[in-house]
Amino acid sequence: xxxxxxxVLTHPVLALLFRLYIGGLFVYAAMYKINYAAEFSATxxxxxxxxxxxxxxxxxxxxxxxxxxxxxxxxxxRVKSAASVITAMLAxxxxxxxxNLFRNAPISCGCFHTIEDPISWWTVLRDLxxxxxxxxxxxxxxxxxxxxxxxxxLKRIES
Amino acid sequence: MSEPKTPPAxxxxxxxxxxxxRQALERDRQxxxxxxxxxxxxxLSSPASPIxxxxxxxxxxxxxxxxxxGFAVLLRPGGVHVACLGQEEExxxxxxxxxxxxxxxxxxxxxKSPADCRPTVLVGQHLSNDPNLPTxxxxxxxxxxxxxxxxxxxFGPKISKTPLEEDETELLHSLAAALAVAxxxxxxxxxxxxxxxxxxxxxxxxxxxxxxLSRHAFQLQTLYETTxxxxxxxxxxxxxxxxxxxxxxxxxxxxxxxxxxxxxxxAADVVYRGPDPDAQALLAxxxxxxxxxxxxxxxxxxxxxxxxxxxxxxxxxxAALPVSAEVAVLFSVDGDxxxxxxxxxxxxxxxxxxxxxxxxxxxxxxxxxxxxxxxHFNLIQDLNSDLAQRNAQLQATLDDLTSAKQEIGLxxxxxxxxxxxxxxxxxxxxxxxxxDAGLIVLAxxxxxxxxxxxxxxxxxxxxxxxxxPATATVEAPAAFQxxxxxxxVIIDARPVEFFNQAHIPNAVNLPKDLxxxxxxxxxxxxxxxxxxxxxxxxxxxxxDEDVARELRQLGHENIxxxxxxxxxxxxxxxxxxx
Numbered sequence: 001x002x003x004x005x006x007x008v009l010t011h012p013v014l015a016l017l018f019r020l021y022i023g024g025l026f027v028y029a030a031m032y033k034i035n036y037a038a039e040f041s042a043t044x045x046x047x048x049x050x051x052x053x054x055x056x057x058x059x060x061x062x063x064x065x066x067x068x069x070x071x072x073x074x075x076x077x078r079v080k081s082a083a084s085v086i087t088a089m090l091a092x093x094x095x096x097x098x099x100n101l102f103r104n105a106p107i108s109c110g111c112f113h114t115i116e117d118p119i120s121w122w123t124v125l126r127d128l129x130x131x132x133x134x135x136x137x138x139x140x141x142x143x144x145x146x147x148x149x150x151x152x153x154l155k156r157i158e159s
Numbered sequence: 160m161s162e163p164k165t166p167p168a169x170x171x172x173x174x175x176x177x178x179x180x181r182q183a184l185e186r187d188r189q190x191x192x193x194x195x196x197x198x199x200x201x202x203l204s205s206p207a208s209p210i211x212x213x214x215x216x217x218x219x220x221x222x223x224x225x226x227x228x229g230f231a232v233l234l235r236p237g238g239v240h241v242a243c244l245g246q247e248e249e250x251x252x253x254x255x256x257x258x259x260x261x262x263x264x265x266x267x268x269x270x271k272s273p274a275d276c277r278p279t280v281l282v283g284q285h286l287s288n289d290p291n292l293p294t295x296x297x298x299x300x301x302x303x304x305x306x307x308x309x310x311x312x313x314f315g316p317k318i319s320k321t322p323l324e325e326d327e328t329e330l331l332h333s334l335a336a337a338l339a340v341a342x343x344x345x346x347x348x349x350x351x352x353x354x355x356x357x358x359x360x361x362x363x364x365x366x367x368x369x370x371x372l373s374r375h376a377f378q379l380q381t382l383y384e385t386t387x388x389x390x391x392x393x394x395x396x397x398x399x400x401x402x403x404x405x406x407x408x409x410x411x412x413x414x415x416x417x418x419x420x421x422x423x424x425x426a427a428d429v430v431y432r433g434p435d436p437d438a439q440a441l442l443a444x445x446x447x448x449x450x451x452x453x454x455x456x457x458x459x460x461x462x463x464x465x466x467x468x469x470x471x472x473x474x475x476x477x478a479a480l481p482v483s484a485e486v487a488v489l490f491s492v493d494g495d496x497x498x499x500x501x502x503x504x505x506x507x508x509x510x511x512x513x514x515x516x517x518x519x520x521x522x523x524x525x526x527x528x529x530x531x532x533x534x535h536f537n538l539i540q541d542l543n544s545d546l547a548q549r550n551a552q553l554q555a556t557l558d559d560l561t562s563a564k565q566e567i568g569l570x571x572x573x574x575x576x577x578x579x580x581x582x583x584x585x586x587x588x589x590x591x592x593x594x595d596a597g598l599i600v601l602a603x604x605x606x607x608x609x610x611x612x613x614x615x616x617x618x619x620x621x622x623x624x625x626x627x628p629a630t631a632t633v634e635a636p637a638a639f640q641x642x643x644x645x646x647x648v649i650i651d652a653r654p655v656e657f658f659n660q661a662h663i664p665n666a667v668n669l670p671k672d673l674x675x676x677x678x679x680x681x682x683x684x685x686x687x688x689x690x691x692x693x694x695x696x697x698x699x700x701x702x703d704e705d706v707a708r709e710l711r712q713l714g715h716e717n718i719x720x721x722x723x724x725x726x727x728x729x730x731x732x733x734x735x736x737x
Contacts (some may be wrong), residue, residue: 034607034610036615036616036619037611037614037616037617038616038618041618042654042672042700044486044699045697045699045700046699046700048698048699049698049699050698050699051698051699052622052625052698052699052700052701053621053622055622055699055700056618056619056620056621056622057620057621059618060607060608060610060611060617060618060620061600061603061604061607061608062603062607063607064602064603064604064606064607064610065599065600065602065604065607066603066730068599068602068603068606069599072599078588078592078595078599080590080591080592081591081592081595081596081599082590082595082599083591084591084596085596085599104660105657106656106657106659106660107197107656110166118656125649138591147588149582151585151588
């Protein structure tokens with residue numbers, strides 16, 4: 001049972017599903033942020049963690065980083081690196097949310113839209129689950145990677 | 160011989176004379192003796208053999224002294240010689256047999272050099288009784304010529320039967336002394352003659368030896384010169400030509416040839432020197448080859464082996480050679496090469512002597528050694544040439560290999576680099592990479608910047624308020640006093656969620672996003688000179704400065720920012736509306 005569960009939990013197909021999910025999630029989230037940079041900068045500012053001078057820059061660069069990582073995950077290119085960056089961003093988001101929860105700040109997440117429900121511990125849990133999925137992708141993703149199409153041949157040259 | 164002198168009258172026949180006559184007679188006797196001695200000396204001084212001297216001496220001594228007989232026995236290494244006068248033949252023969260014994264009686268120590276050269280003269284009747292001497296002997300003379308040559312003379316009594324007088328004895332002594340001297344001289348002459356003869360003979364022998372030596376020297380000189388000439392070249396044909404000319408010159412022949420045939424049919428070295436223009440072609444032809452090799456077969460067990468030569472002597476074999484030859488030698492070089500040397504038309508009629516034949520074979524031996532060396536040299540030269548060619552090929556191969564090795568090295572290095580690159584790339588793909596992460600972030604920055612610049616809804620990379628002059632501030636206590644006096648409007652610039660959570664009592668929430676709407680609703684009636692205190696600043700955004708800037712644009716001039724915002728207000732202990 002445990003073995004089967006472990007096999008299921010570590011199966012590459014599950015990793016592929018997580019990969020596509022996280023990738024799609026980040027692409028979707030970034031689409032809005034890219035188009036509404038001013039609103040997104042207000043969201044970042046509402047967290048009261050980023051210095052005044054860096055808020056606008058972060059609101060410009062972060063969505064593009066998210067969309068690139070999401071696209072790389074979907075396409076299966078440099079999966080581990082993309083997953084690592086996404087994990088780092090999710091970890092930062094989670095920490096930021098947790099801090100504001102402790103501050104009792106009346107802010108929304110701002111993950112997908114400007115107007116959302118206020119952050120809660122569920123938000124933290126959601127982000128943690130996304131982190132877990134990303135780590136699963138990092139460790140067990142092995143199929144349908146574009147890298148394999150090109151680098152498989154290079155691997156044969158190497159051998 | 161001197162002219163015969165008139166002999167003086169015998170002493171016994173002289174008549175007695177008076178005293179002066181006796182003295183004169185005595186002088187005559189002395190004169191006679193001196194003349195006799197002179198004549199004997201003259202006679203004996205003539206060159207003659209000891210035998211002849213003895214034969215001459217006997218009458219010389221007997222005549223003046225009037226002796227009846229005389230004999231002489233000469234003993235010397237050549238044998239015993241006897242001379243007799245007035246004796247029978249029997250006596251001669253007797254002394255020829257036993258004369259040596261008589262002499263040894265007088266000279267018992269034979270072989271000893273005489274201490275006294277003077278002759279010994281014995282005179283007396285007692286000698287007649289000596290059994291070794293003839294009967295009637297009255298005088299015996301012993302003369303030693305040399306250590307191995309002695310003479311014994313004996314004389315009979317005087318005709319007058321009277322004994323020898325003193326002067327006669329003296330005469331005899333003198334005569335004996337003269338004889339001794341003459342004998343020694345004759346013996347010395349004989350020795351000189353013998354030595355001369357011996358010397359002549361030795362000279363002749365030496366001359367013969369010198370001739371032999373000259374011949375040998377000539378042969379050795381020929382051998383040396385031939386060796387020298389032959390060793391000067393390594394070309395077989397040159398060696399053959401040189402050797403033929405040497406043989407023709409050494410042995411005086413008008414023509415000569417050498418044909419040397421190898422194991423292959425066409426391999427032949429041929430040289431001919433002589434008048435026949437077709438001889439060389441004939442020697443090199445198959446017929447010539449067969450004719451020469453057939454002579455080897457005929458020799459059977461005498462066939463010359465490696466580096467050997469055999470003189471061809473049978474006339475039939477000589478006639479069967481391809482080119483006529485008076486003298487021919489068959490030889491073998493290195494076992495595989497066989498050939499013949501022929502010398503024809505001799506310039507002298509004399510045939511080759513044994514020595515010349517030996518010289519011919521010796522020269523041929525030298526020729527064979529030189530020829531073998533030349534063959535070996537040529538073989539070594541061919542091998543060296545072949546080796547040099549192979550070395551060149553090997554060098555070319557080595558160069559190719561070196562070039563290929565360098566190329567392989569470069570290719571291997573390139574391959575290793577490519578593999579390393581591929582390995583790095585592959586490894587990088589399958590693991591998280593700082594480089595990839597950096598590239599992703601960099602791409603995000605670049606794309607975000609470009610998009611923000613090109614987008615109509617783009618925002619400033621840095622908040623514009625950072626470069627605006629700061630609004631004057633008021634401390635919380637002062638602000639509190641102003642609120643107590645009611646002369647001031649407090650504006651909360653934060654978002655509505657924060658305002659709802661906590662704010663200063665009577666504060667108007669005027670977030671920048673809803674500025675126009677809220678201002679129109681709540682603050683449009685406020686006079687431009689009215690005192691406005693704005694607060695609301697966080698680490699991430701200066702809400703108060705933004706709203707103050709907007710208010711100034713609408714004409715409000717008396718605007719201040721509450722230093723420290725709501726936190727300073729709370730910390731100062733003033734009331735906050737939740």
